[in-house]
Each structure stands twice: as structure tokens, then as C-alpha cells.
Amino acid sequence: MTTALARLEGLEVFYGASQALFGVDLEIGPGQAVALLGRNGMGKTTTIRTLCRMQPLYRGKVWFDGRDITALPSFRAARLGIGLVPEGRRCFASLTVTENLIAAARPGPWTLARVQDFFPRLAERADQTAATLSGGEQQMLAIGRALMTNPRLLVLDEATEGLAPVIRREIWTAIGELKRAGLSLLVVDKTLSELLPLADSCVILERGQSVWHGTPTDLSPEVEQRYLGL
Numbered sequence: 001m002t003t004a005l006a007r008l009e010g011l012e013v014f015y016g017a018s019q020a021l022f023g024v025d026l027e028i029g030p031g032q033a034v035a036l037l038g039r040n041g042m043g044k045t046t047t048i049r050t051l052c053r054m055q056p057l058y059r060g061k062v063w064f065d066g067r068d069i070t071a072l073p074s075f076r077a078a079r080l081g082i083g084l085v086p087e088g089r090r091c092f093a094s095l096t097v098t099e100n101l102i103a104a105a106r107p108g109p110w111t112l113a114r115v116q117d118f119f120p121r122l123a124e125r126a127d128q129t130a131a132t133l134s135g136g137e138q139q140m141l142a143i144g145r146a147l148m149t150n151p152r153l154l155v156l157d158e159a160t161e162g163l164a165p166v167i168r169r170e171i172w173t174a175i176g177e178l179k180r181a182g183l184s185l186l187v188v189d190k191t192l193s194e195l196l197p198l199a200d201s202c203v204i205l206e207r208g209q210s211v212w213h214g215t216p217t218d219l220s221p222e223v224e225q226r227y228l229g230l
């Protein structure tokens with residue numbers, strides 16, 4: 001029996017007739033941060049969407065907390081404790097910051113007050129609509145929304161993409177604090193210099209397959225060059 005909090009086994013996924021995942025295996029232990037790496041189009045977002053049960057599977061299994069959740073719809077997976085910060089942020093543009101946060105709320109230690117304390121900017125902007133926020137503030141709101149669901153696993157898909165360096169730093173600091181607070185993380189991000197120091201392990205995807213598993217210190221220049229084009 002596994003001690004993993006989340007486990008993906010042999011994922012195969014199609015978009016119509018086109019196969020996107022050809023066998024993805026991945027495991028996230030409690031309190032662990034896993035970096036999901038790979039060049040553009042290799043299947044990172046598809047893997048994340050499959051874990052969150054937003055994407056139908058052709059073959060494979062998704063486990064969470066010792067339970068087979070392959071057949072569950074995404075809202076049930078979210079309820080079990082998988083919180084997603086999706087690529088592109090996706091907040092409700094016409095709702096205020098606080099309305100966005102409250103709409104996501106589920107019982108647990110992450111309350112509106114705690115999220116506002118964690119990201120003071122969200123308290124300062126409480127009554128503004130999400131549409132009027134800067135990119136960095138929208139990203140904080142997207143993370144805040146996911147925290148309001150009181151997840152046990154937080155999944156971040158390109159959380160720092162397109163942000164100014166100073167805001168990016170703030171987001172990485174926040175992610176580091178969440179890790180230290182014991183939250184399990186699955187993170188996709190292009191900024192390896194920030195991501196790798198935070199990661200306990202890495203999984204590299206190449207053409208829809210997990211082709212390399214290891215710790216950040218195992219990532220040799222050859223592996224980086226071969227799979228990440230660095």
C-alpha cells in the first residue's frame with residue numbers, strides 16, 4: 001500500500017483522435033513538492049488536468065489519499081483536497097476580490113482572514129473587481145482562491161508566467177511558505193532557478209511520457225540538455 005498523497009499511474013489521454021499522454025507516472029508524498037518539467041507541449045497541463053479529474057482518461061489510474069479517484073468528477077476531487085491554480089489564473093472577472101475568495105471557500109484553517117493575512121494585497125483590493133487587478137494581484141487571487149478550498153495538495157500551473165520579476169519573487173516566497181507550512185505541492189514553472197530549490201523531486205515529461213524521475217540534485221546538465229533544452 002502506498003504512502004503517497006497523490007499517485008498517477010500509466011496515464012494515457014486523448015484529445016479527440018490525437019494522443020497527448022502515453023504513460024505518465026508520478027507520485028507526491030505528504031508535504032512534498034514535486035516539480036513537473038518538460039518543454040512546451042510535452043503534456044504538463046494535460047497531466048495536471050487529469051490529476052484534477054478535469055480530463056477524461058483512456059487508460060491509467062489517479063489515486064488520492066489511498067483512494068482510486070479515476071472515476072470521480074473534478075468537483076469531487078476538489079472536495080477531497082486537490083486545489084488547482086490553473087494556467088492563466090481564471091478568476092471571476094466581474095466579482096470583487098473578496099467575492100472570488102468567498103465563492104471558493106470550504107471549511108478548514110484557510111479562512112478569508114488568513115488568506116488576506118497571507119496576501120495583504122488581497123485585503124487592500126478587497127472591493128475591487130478581479131478584472132481591475134494587476135497580473136501579479138490576479139495570481140495572488142488565484143492562489144488565494146485555491147487556498148480557500150483548504151486543499152491538501154496545491155497544484156500550480158505556470159503560476160509566475162508573465163509577471164514582473166519583483167512580483168514573481170513575492171509569489172515564490174509565498175509558495176515557499178506554503179511548503180514550509182506542510183502543504184503538498186505539484187508545480188509546473190519555467191523558472192527552474194526558483195522551482196528546483198523548493199522541489200523534493202522532479203518528473204520530466206517528454207512527448208506525453210514521464211521519462212525521468214529524480215531529485216533536483218540528480219538533474220545533470222546532460223539530462224537538462226536532453227529533455228529541457230537548457
Ligand code: ATP
Nearest residue numbers: 015018019020038039040041042043044045046047
Ligand atoms: P505548455 O508548456 O506549452 O503549456 P504542456 O507541457 O503543458 O505545454 P499540454 O498543454 O498538456 O502540454 O499539451 C500536450 C499535447 O496535447 C500538445 O501536443 C498539445 O498540442 C495537445 N493539446 C493540449 N490541449 C489540447 C486540446 N484542448 N485539444 C487538442 N490537443 C491539445
